[in-house]
Structure formats: structure tokens, C-alpha cells
Amino acid sequence: MEKARISSLQLFLLITGFLFGSTLILNPATGAKNDGWLAILIGGAVGTLLLAVYASIALLNPSKTLVEILRDRFGKVIGNIIAILYIWYFIHLASLVFRNFGSFMLTTTYPKTPLEVIIAVFALVVMYAVNSGVEVVGRMSEILVPFVPVIAVIISLGIITVHDFTAFLPVLENGISPIIKASFNLLTFPFGETVVFLMIFPHLNKRENLKKVSTLSALSATGLFLFIFFRDITVLGSHLIYQATFVPHLTSVLIPGINLEPLFNVNLIIGGSIKVVICMYAAVNGLNQLIGANDYRKFTTAVATFCFVLSIWVYENIFEMFDWAENIWPYYSIPFQIVIPLMLLFLSLIKKGNPAHEKSIE
Amino acid sequence: MKIKKLAIVLMLPILLTGCWDNVDLADINIVTAMGIDKAEDGKVIVTVQVVEPAALQSSSSGQARGGSAQPKPVFVESYEGETISDALISMKSIVDKRLFLSTIQVLILGERFCKDGINEALDFLHRDYQSEYLTDVLVAKDVTPEQILKIQSDMEAIPAMYIKGTIENTAIRAKVKRTTLIELFKDIKNKCRQVTIGQITKVNEKTVKTEGSAVFKDGKLVGWLDQYQTRGYLFATDKVKSTIVNIPVTNGKMSIEVSNSSGKLDVEFKNGEPAKLSIQVNLEGNIVEYIGKETLDSPGNIYKLEKILSQEVKKEIVMTLNKAQKDYSSDIFGFGTVVHKYHPHYWEKVMDEWNDVFSRLPADIKVEAKIRRAGLIKSPMMKDE
Amino acid sequence: MNSNILIILIIFTILGLYDFRRFIRKKEPAKVVIVHIIIMALSLAIGLFLAIGKRPISPSQWIERILKMTGVIK
Numbered sequence: 073m074e075k076a077r078i079s080s081l082q083l084f085l086l087i088t089g090f091l092f093g094s095t096l097i098l099n100p101a102t103g104a105k106n107d108g109w110l111a112i113l114i115g116g117a118v119g120t121l122l123l124a125v126y127a128s129i130a131l132l133n134p135s136k137t138l139v140e141i142l143r144d145r146f147g148k149v150i151g152n153i154i155a156i157l158y159i160w161y162f163i164h165l166a167s168l169v170f171r172n173f174g175s176f177m178l179t180t181t182y183p184k185t186p187l188e189v190i191i192a193v194f195a196l197v198v199m200y201a202v203n204s205g206v207e208v209v210g211r212m213s214e215i216l217v218p219f220v221p222v223i224a225v226i227i228s229l230g231i232i233t234v235h236d237f238t239a240f241l242p243v244l245e246n247g248i249s250p251i252i253k254a255s256f257n258l259l260t261f262p263f264g265e266t267v268v269f270l271m272i273f274p275h276l277n278k279r280e281n282l283k284k285v286s287t288l289s290a291l292s293a294t295g296l297f298l299f300i301f302f303r304d305i306t307v308l309g310s311h312l313i314y315q316a317t318f319v320p321h322l323t324s325v326l327i328p329g330i331n332l333e334p335l336f337n338v339n340l341i342i343g344g345s346i347k348v349v350i351c352m353y354a355a356v357n358g359l360n361q362l363i364g365a366n367d368y369r370k371f372t373t374a375v376a377t378f379c380f381v382l383s384i385w386v387y388e389n390i391f392e393m394f395d396w397a398e399n400i401w402p403y404y405s406i407p408f409q410i411v412i413p414l415m416l417l418f419l420s421l422i423k424k425g426n427p428a429h430e431k432s433i434e
Numbered sequence: 435m436k437i438k439k440l441a442i443v444l445m446l447p448i449l450l451t452g453c454w455d456n457v458d459l460a461d462i463n464i465v466t467a468m469g470i471d472k473a474e475d476g477k478v479i480v481t482v483q484v485v486e487p488a489a490l491q492s493s494s495s496g497q498a499r500g501g502s503a504q505p506k507p508v509f510v511e512s513y514e515g516e517t518i519s520d521a522l523i524s525m526k527s528i529v530d531k532r533l534f535l536s537t538i539q540v541l542i543l544g545e546r547f548c549k550d551g552i553n554e555a556l557d558f559l560h561r562d563y564q565s566e567y568l569t570d571v572l573v574a575k576d577v578t579p580e581q582i583l584k585i586q587s588d589m590e591a592i593p594a595m596y597i598k599g600t601i602e603n604t605a606i607r608a609k610v611k612r613t614t615l616i617e618l619f620k621d622i623k624n625k626c627r628q629v630t631i632g633q634i635t636k637v638n639e640k641t642v643k644t645e646g647s648a649v650f651k652d653g654k655l656v657g658w659l660d661q662y663q664t665r666g667y668l669f670a671t672d673k674v675k676s677t678i679v680n681i682p683v684t685n686g687k688m689s690i691e692v693s694n695s696s697g698k699l700d701v702e703f704k705n706g707e708p709a710k711l712s713i714q715v716n717l718e719g720n721i722v723e724y725i726g727k728e729t730l731d732s733p734g735n736i737y738k739l740e741k742i743l744s745q746e747v748k749k750e751i752v753m754t755l756n757k758a759q760k761d762y763s764s765d766i767f768g769f770g771t772v773v774h775k776y777h778p779h780y781w782e783k784v785m786d787e788w789n790d791v792f793s794r795l796p797a798d799i800k801v802e803a804k805i806r807r808a809g810l811i812k813s814p815m816m817k818d819e
Numbered sequence: 820m821n822s823n824i825l826i827i828l829i830i831f832t833i834l835g836l837y838d839f840r841r842f843i844r845k846k847e848p849a850k851v852v853i854v855h856i857i858i859m860a861l862s863l864a865i866g867l868f869l870a871i872g873k874r875p876i877s878p879s880q881w882i883e884r885i886l887k888m889t890g891v892i893k
Contacts, residue, residue, distance in 0.1 A: 164878065183563050192827040199834075242778035312620050325567055326616055365851045373838050374858040377831040381862040384824065384869055386879050396879055403891045404882050 077277040080285050082210035085217040086346060087123075087269060087289035091262045092220055092296065093347035094172045096320055096340050098397050100257035101301060104250045106240050106310045108301050111254035116294030118255070119263025122409070123286040125417055126266060130273035131282060132420035138270035138354075139361045145419040152362065154412060159358045161408045162268055163375060166351035167383035168397075170194060173344045174383065175390050180321055181337060191383050194345070199376045201349045202356060203369050206275050209349055216342045221296060223339045227320075228303045230327035239305045260402040263290065264409030265347075271354035317390075352379065459487070462534040466508070467594035469579025470555050471544025473514060478547070478554075480521035481512040481580045482533060483594055507591040510583045518558045535564040539594045540601070541571045541615065542579040542634060548648065548655035552629075553622060560619050567616040570601050572634040573648040575658065587640055600644045601632060608668045608677035609661040611647035622653055625785050626770030630667070633658060649757075651764035651789065663757060666750030669801075670713045670767055672697035678722070681742045686726025686814075690743055690805065694718040701772045701795075706780060711769055711797040713751060719743065720807040729813040736805050744801040751799050765792040824870040828863060835859045 078086075101108035101115070133141045138158060143151035174191045182190060201209055244251075269286075276282055304313055304323050316322045324336040353368075356375050360368035387393045469481035485508050511529055515521025522533060541559075543552060559565045574582050583593060590596035605612040610632040621629050629650040635643050645661045659667060668674045674695040681688050695717035702710040721730070721739075730736065758766050770788050774781045784791055835855075842852050868875055 180563060186823045188821070188823045188827055192830070238775055241775035242781075245778045245782075309620050309624070311624050315619075315623070322567075359854070363850050363854055365848070370838065370842070370847070370851055371855060371858070373831065373834045374855050374862070377828075377835065377862040377866075378858050380827070380831065381866045381869065382878070385865055385874065385877050387877070388874070392879070396883075400879070400883050400886060403886055 076206040076275050078206055078210035078272075078275050080276065080278055080281040082213055083272070083276050083282075084285050084289045085213040086210060086272070086350065087266060087286060088293050088296075089213055089217040089220065089343055089346035090266060090269075090350055091290070091293035093262060093343035094169050094340075095262045095297070096300075096343060097172055097176045097318055098261075098394070099297075099301070099319060100261055100398065101254050101297065102313050102319060103257065103398065104254035105246065105314055106242070106305065107244060107246070107251050108254065108305070108313075109240060109298055110243075111251045111258055112294060112297045112301055113255075114251065115255035115258030115263065116290065116297065118259050119294070120287055120290040122259065122263055122413075123266055123290045124283060125413055126270055127273070127283045127286045129413060129416050129420060130270060131279065132417070132424055134279065135274045137274055137357065137361060138267075139358045141270070141416060141420075145416055145423075155358060155362050158408065159355050159362065161405075162351045162355035162358065163379055163382065164386075165265060165268070166348050166355065167379045167386055168401075169344055169348050169351065170379060170383035171386060171393060172397075173340070173348075175393060176318055176321075176340065177337070179390070180318060181333070188380075188384055192380055194348070195376050195380045198345060198348050198352060199372055201345070202353050202372050202376075206272065206353065209346075209353070213346060217346070220339055220342055223335050224296065224300055224303075226335065227324050227327065227332055228299075230330075230332060231303075231307050231323065236306055236309065239309050240302070257398060257402050260405040260409055261397065262293075264405055266290075267409050267413060268351055268354040270413075271357055272350065317394075348379075352376065457532065461531055463529055463531040464537050465533050465535050466537060466592055467540045467542065467583055467597065468535070468538050469512075469542040469544065469574075469583050470518060470547055471574075471579050472547040472550060476550075477514045477516065478518055478521050479512055479514050479544075479578075479580070480518055480525065481510060481542075481583055482522075482525070482529075483508050483510050483583045483592075484529070484533070485592055508593065510580065512580050518555060519562075535562070536566055538566060538569050539598045541569050542582055542597075543571065543573050543631070544579050545574060545576070545655065548573055548631075548650070551653045552618070552650070552655075553653045556618055556622055559615060565615065567614065567619075569615045570598060570632070571613045571615055571618060572597070572601070572632045572644065573655065575633050575635050575646075575648070577636045582634060582636055582642055585636065585639060585642060597634065597642060597644070600642065604632075604644045606676060608665050608674045609646070610644045611659075611664055611668065611673075625788060626765075626774045627768035628764040628766045628789070629653070630659070630766050649762050649764055649766055651762060656762045656764060657757075659754060659757065662750050663754040666747075666752075666754035667758075667766060669695060669715050669717070669747055670697045670699065670751050670754070670799075674717075679719070679743060679746055681739070681746050683724075683726050683739070683742065684728065686724070688721060688726065688739070689723040690719040690739075691722045692717050692719045693806075699767055699769055699772055701769050701777075702798075703777060703780075708773065708777075708780070708791065708795055711755075711792075711795050713755075713767075713797065713799045715747065715751070715799075715801045716804075717744075717747065717801070718804045718806055721805060721809055724808075724814050726814055730808055731812055740803045740805050743805065744803040747803065748799055748801045751801070752797075755797055755799070759793040759795075763789050763793045765789055821870045821872070824866055828866045828870070832859070832863065 101111045104111040129141065133144065136144070139155045142155050145151070146154060170191045173194065174187045177190050178185065178187055201212065273282060300320060304319050307323050307326060308316070308319070312322070313319055321333070321336055324332050352375060356371045357368040359371050359375065387396065463484045464487070465482045466485050467483040471479045471481070473479050486506070511525060513521045513525035513528065515524050525533065543555065585593050587593055587596040590599065601610060601612055604610040611630045613631045618629060621627050630647045631650070632644055633646040633648050637643050647659045647664045647667070648655055649657045649659060665674070665677060674692060677692050679690050679692060681690060695715065698714045700712045700714070701708050702712060728735065758764055765788060769792055838855065842855070865875065
């Protein structure tokens, strides 16, 4: 395994940036209209629990990545099959982020640039980052991720003159079910997607901090979501939020006098690139461990090419993308994000209760 | 090897110089104003006002030289089409360059177009990435948008800038409802509040006037408010920044500049049904002109003036409310928002016929006026007899 | 015919060939080379189909069908 080490702060920033990633473009909480903040609260709380589950799995299986844990707990054959499915899932996730990102850029900023070109340029940069290794990505996050909240605050200050602070009323207008649906969507996108971090957790230099770091980052991401939701709803009102394709983008173009749209794009590029880099690293490294080769960098080009092709292939148009993100992605993700991790946690706990066995494995 | 690497690094910035479809400024037509109207047969007429940067330059230097035949700084073209985008694309057959819409300053809607509903225009403008959300929107009264855009003002070379300037000026004295595109997007499908848009009329070939506003119901133009009714509306909806109110006093008149005003809407409920609309306005003003004889030094006098001032403002609000309730049956104030927010269950039942409910409700209007300062002199200039 | 996709695919193929040259020099085990070739070939094949405008049924649609068949979603 690669001997790269990242600090607690870097991991915190990576998880926050990852959670923030494409949620900026496609925020599932808007499905609940005015009650989106309730959905964010519920989704955030359950999401934090889910992250704690992932952290516990990593703690119970010290310095092992997801692929190794799967093999240990499910046996070689089943473990390898599930590992292949996970690698597929990570590649799929990376291409979906590519596509979201590309579609957004296309609709708002680069209307005449072909989608493929935007994604390809993005993919080349991501390939370089993945080949540089986890340490470099961690240090990159230290420089870039702090910009995300700063930019969010700058945009909010810019539009402080246009507001309606009671716009989130009435509470529970359409009953509880849209909130439950939205919070479930929010749980699977983005919180559940942090299952990829099971490939990153072994790199943390101070293992005892893992739980604290993951909980803190989930909570701060929830806080940021809430902040942005309240900003958007006070400025736009619930009708427009429901109608607009890219909500925070709409907020950022409302600032009178200057055009802060590029700032918003910067925000998006930071979150999106961290998300893609992590997913692709997880996929490539997983593939590497699955085959038993010694260096994950051998597969980066191949996997990046595949991600690029898949991202073009995956949807025909933007409606399919939105429909998929809202209606199919959550159900498709349940086994990867909830069922298998819970089984892993359960199996790991059983093994832990039997220390003699644990020793023999080590 | 090092030189080779350096050469590659130095070549990379060449790739960073522009977008995919770099278009030079000389290759686009900068649109400063757009007008949308409907023809008799239901087709859409789109009018654009395009700036010629070169002509602008020569006209400013040309004036110094005493100028011979100058090219016009702007040109105005209209075209008919099935939809707005169709008209804009078809217009390419008569203009020479690509139309660049992000620079639109003013959007003028025709009366006939508004009567059929403005949702059509908003769909295109909201979908199109070039739209500038803070564009000012106006409705042309008794005149087509094309005629408005064809004026040639002496004050500004570009008519669009001139129109925008008048909106800004008039909005400061609260005689026109200033509506930006984003507000229309927000409210057009909102059942809680009906849309109002500022009104523009043509005075002569050189001047336009932006005063008053157009009242919409469910996206369709239903009527107009004059400048005083508009001000009453703005007072009630907390949009007055400053204005001059003239009040009658004994043996004379007085102008008071309102420097601070806040309006609050509420709907009182009784037994789960709305019983009364209430409007509460608090305002502060200074005396800026006084044509009369009494001195103003006693607090009692000022108190009387405050009474008169609040009566005047109240009169305007009552007039507007009556018009909105009786003539147009359109909740332009946004009382529906209050009902929706604080009585969601009742709102659900009444959502679709809220305008009718609104029209039936009695109203309670309270205006509190305070006069703070009287300027540099204490007694009036007029002599005591 | 989408030439942009073709050009991008060519760029990625060149990068892949560089990888390949390294594999041969370092005498990598056969399984690494095989996996690399499979993934590259698959991407290029799908990419070519996309470029000539014959889009194969996407994995998203497969997943949707499978989920519908198992009755998870309606």
C-alpha cells in the first residue's frame, strides 16, 4: 500500500469539500420547497451517523482499505465480487460528477463549448492530481477548500439588500412526506457517497482522530448547506427555487452592480474536482489492490478514459440527469452506501468480540 | 531537456487566452434595449435597439468639430415571428451581426402583448443564458415599444440609457414601480401576489415619461395606476425611499420630503376566516417648502401638520386599494403572502380564488407621520399681514 | 459524426500508449497489461460508437431497468 499520510485537518477539508461538491448544483433539499431546511437537518443528522458508521468500520479494521476489508470479512470470492461492484460504483460516481459539472458549465458559462471538451480538460487535470497521490491532494485541499465558505459568505453579503427573512414560512405546508423524501435523497447524495473515503481513511496519520474528524466535517457541511439554503430562499423565494435549474447560480447573478458568477464557478470547480479526484483515486486504487499490482498509477489513464466516455454516454439530456439524480440514484445507492457497510460493521464487531481470531488474522 | 520542458510550459498559456467561441466586439451587435409586442394576427414583434460603438465615438468628437452628417449612434429594428426566439433569429436576415443580449438595459413590453399575458416572454428570458436578471422592465402605454425605442433624446446618445436614467430618477421620488426581470420571475406564478410593472409613455419625439404603473392579474394586464396611486401602493408595500408629498395648509401649501418610510401588511383572522386587511405605514419627513403665513415654531402646529400629512398619504393608499379591489380585483399588495405564511391551511382552500376574497375584505389603514426638521429657516418667507 | 470526441479519444489513447511503453520496459505482470488493455479497448469502442452517433444503451438505463424489474421503483 502507498505510504502516503494526510493530517486530520486535511481529511476534514477533503470530506467537507467532497460533501459540498456537486450538491451546489443539484441540491436535493429543494425538492421539499420551503421545508428544505428541515430536510437538510434530518438528512444531515442521519448522514453524520452514516459517516460515523464508515469511521467505525475503518477503526475496527486498522490500516486496511475497503477492498481489503471486503476480502477479510466476506471471504475471497464474494469479497472480490463486491469489490468489483464498488469499483464500478466509484467510476460511475466520478463520471456523474463529471457530467453534472459539464452540464452546468455548458448551460451557464460556456454555451458554445462542446460538453466533451469541458469534461476532457477537467479529466486531464484530475488525472494529474490522482497520479500525484493522496498527500498532494490533501495539501491541495488545504489551499482550496477554505475558499468555499468564504465565497459563500461574500455572495451572501452581496445580496443582503434583497431579502425576505420569513420566506421559509409556512412550516410543513405539504405535510411530512416530501421532507422525508428530500432528506433521504440528501442522505444518499452527498452523505452516503462518502463511502469512498473508506479507501482514504487508512492514510490518516492519527487514527484516534478519525471519528471526530468525520463527524465534524459532516456537521460543518450540514451547517453550510443550511446557510446556503436560507440565503437562497430569502433572496429567491420558494417558487423560484423550485423552478430554477441551478439555484445558487441564480442567487449569485442577482448581486447588483458586479457579476460574481465566476466566483461561484470557482466554488464549484473546487468542490467538484475534490469529489472526482477522491472517487477516481478510490476506483484506481481499488482496482490496483484487486489485481494485486504494486502501483495504482498504472491504471489512472485507462480509468480516466473510461470515466470520460461513461460521462458522455450516461445521459442523453439534462432532464434524464435530473430525473436520475432524484429518482433512481438513491435506490441504486442503498446497497453500496447502507446495506454493505452495515454488514461490514456487524461482521467486524463479531470478529472483534473474538480476540483470538483477530490475532490470528494479524 | 530542461529547455524543452520550459518551452512546453511557456506554450501552455497560449491555450488559456479565450473561450471556445471567441467573438470580437466588432462582430456583435450590442443590444441596449428590447421591446416585445404583439401584432394584430397574434404574432410576436420583437424590437431591438443596437448601439454602434464607432458612431458613438465619432458623434462625441464630431460635436467639437461642428459635425457634418453623422452616423446615428443607435439603430432600431423590428421583426415578426411566432415566438420571441423565432423573431430574434429571423431578425438576422436584416441585421449584419450576432445580437448580443446580455447588455440589455431596458425591456419594454407592448400593451397588446401584456393583455394576452406576459408568461410567454418570461419563459424565453428565464431560459436564455444571456438574460441579465436586473434588467428594468416597463410597459408602454398608448404607444408601441418600437415608437418608444425610436426616440432620439438630446440628453443621452443612447435612448436606452436615457430611459434607464428616467426610471432611476422617478423611482427615487416614488412615482413609478421599478420592476426588474428577476422580480417578475419570482412573482409571475405566485398566487400570493400579483405583478405590477412600471409604465412608460411618449411625450414627444425626444422625451419619454416613466410614471405610474401597470397592474396585472394572473400574468395579464388589467389596468393602470396613476402616479399618486402608484405612490400609495409603494407606501403600503414598503418600497418608498424618498418622495415629496404636497399638503394643503391654511392659506397656502407645503411640500414635505419623506425621508424614511416603512409599510407593513397584515390580515386579521376571525374564526379561521380573514376578517380585515390592515396596512400600517410609518413615515418621517422634513419640510422643504412652505408657502403660507403661520410660523412653525410651536409643537402644536407641527402636530397638526403631521396629522394632515398622514391624512394625505392615507388618501393615496385608500385610493389604490379601492382600485385594486373594486376595479381590478388583483392583490398587487401581496396580502396573500401573509395568509400563505401564517395561515397555510386556510390558504390551501382559498388559493385559486384569493383575488375575489381579497376584493371583498374591508381594510384598516393606519398612517403615522412625523415631521423632524424644517430646513434652515424657522418662519416662512411670506410676510405677516 | 462528432470529431471532438474523436480528437479527445486520440489524446487519451496516446497517453495510454505511454503507459503501455512503461509496462513493457518494466516487464509488468500479464494481468496488469490485460486489465489495462480491456479498460482502454472498452472505452475506445464505446467512445467510437458515441462519436459516430450510435449510442449504445447506457448503464444508467440498464440500472433503471433492473431496479424497475426488481420492483424497487415504479
